[in-house]
Amino acid sequence: MKKLLFLSAILTVITLTVSAQVKIKQSPAAAFGKQAISAIKSQGVQQGMKAIDPKDECGAFVATKKDDKGESFTEAKEFLIVSNDGVTGFAFTAYTTTYESKTLYVLRGLPLEAGVCVDNTTKITFTFEDGTQVTLNNFEKENCKGIVSLFIHDVLKNTDAYEALKTKKVRSIKLVGIEKTIVKSLSEGNQQQLQGTFKCL
Numbered sequence: 001m002k003k004l005l006f007l008s009a010i011l012t013v014i015t016l017t018v019s020a021q022v023k024i025k026q027s028p029a030a031a032f033g034k035q036a037i038s039a040i041k042s043q044g045v046q047q048g049m050k051a052i053d054p055k056d057e058c059g060a061f062v063a064t065k066k067d068d069k070g071e072s073f074t075e076a077k078e079f080l081i082v083s084n085d086g087v088t089g090f091a092f093t094a095y096t097t098t099y100e101s102k103t104l105y106v107l108r109g110l111p112l113e114a115g116v117c118v119d120n121t122t123k124i125t126f127t128f129e130d131g132t133q134v135t136l137n138n139f140e141k142e143n144c145k146g147i148v149s150l151f152i153h154d155v156l157k158n159t160d161a162y163e164a165l166k167t168k169k170v171r172s173i174k175l176v177g178i179e180k181t182i183v184k185s186l187s188e189g190n191q192q193q194l195q196g197t198f199k200c201l
Contacts, residue, residue, distance in 0.1 A: 022139065022151055024097055024104065029140070029147045036091040036110055039079035045086050049189050058200035061193065073097055076197045080109075082173060082184045088112055089184045090173055092194075096201050105152040105162055105201055107136075116146035117178040124150055124175050126161075128168040134161040146177065166198035 026032070052060045064074050075095035083089030092109030110116075122138035136150040136158065152162045169191040174183040186194065 022099060022104070022153065022155060024099060024106070024151075026106075026108070026149065029143055029145060032108065032147060033110060033145050036079060036093075039093075040081055040083070040086055040091060040112070043078055043081055045081050045083040045089075049192055052196075057196060061196040062200045071098065074201050076201075078193070080190060080193055080197070082186055082190050083112055086112065088182075090175070090182070094197050094201060099153055100155060102154055105198075107150040107152075108140075109148060111146040111175055111177075111182045113146070113180075113182065115144060116175070116180050116182065117144040118142065118146055118148055118175075119178060122148060122175065122177055124148060124173065126165065126170050127172045127174070128164065129171050130168065132164070132168070134164050136161055146175070148175065162198065166195060166201075168195070170194055 027035070050060060061077060062074050063077050064072055066072055073096050076093050080092040080094075081089070082092075089112050090109055091112060092107055094105070094107045097104050097106060118138055118140065119142035120138060123135050124138065125133055125135045127133050136152070138148040139151050140147050140149040152158055170186050172183055172185045174181065
């Protein structure tokens with residue numbers, strides 16, 4: 001029994017260490033927050049469904065660019081604004097980068113409410129229309145602006161989240177912060193945008 005507990009403890013430490021090692025270069029939290037607020041002002045809230053030519057679905061949601069090293073990455077063209085009033089809800093963007101020679105999917109966002117504190121224990125749960133759920137851990141540093149970074153990669157053993165996000169419609173998003181929990185339902189336009197973005201990343 002003691003041996004089993006010891007092995008379990010070792011496996012737990014290894015898992016936590018692997019997760020902690022996934023670090024990527026991102027824009028500073030303050031700059032990202034300003035970018036999100038700017039997107040809300042320019043895009044508005046709860047956009048409706050878009051009429052999209054199936055041949056150009058990816059062109060409607062994402063763009064491929066090159067970073068300062070000349071490496072290609074894909075990012076969402078617009079922020080996903082999940083809000084009725086611009087004061088409550090969420091703002092998210094998504095993009096890809098490379099980690100250990102494989103694609104790392106990043107979903108970075110924040111709640112629109114002020115005073116939401118998050119840390120590495122914060123989790124974000126996506127509930128789909130069929131009732132299934134996917135929960136992702138936050139990799140952003142502790143902050144009280146609510147900014148979170150969600151990573152999907154083989155090393156984290158969570159690529160099933162990517163498959164779900166690109167094949168299913170998300171009904172709601174829940175963020176469990178240090179003291180506050182925020183839940184917001186997605187509009188049909190939100191669902192189309194989120195699913196279309198992950199299909200094309």
